[in-house]
Amino acid sequence: MRRRRAELGLSQEVLGDEAGLHRTFIGAVERSETNISLDNLERLAVALKIDGWQLLKPR
Structure with missing residues (x-):
């Protein structure tokens, strides 16, 4: 997710705004500090x- 966000030139805050999520949640997901719902x-x-399944692929 971090790599794709960087490819698009998005900050965590902008990605959060576009996804309707808080930037601190984006950071926690990128650092694998929290679980994430399918929604x-x-x-x-x-x-x-991207397709959702692409976020599930191992690095």
Whole structure:
């Protein structure tokens, strides 16, 4: 997620705004500090312009 966000030139705050999530949540997800629901995963995928399954692939 962090790599795709960087490719798009988005800050955590902008990604959060586009996904309807708080920037601190975006940071926690990127650092693997919190679990994420499928609903939020889909919100992030839409904001990142990718399919949701791509966020589930191992690095």
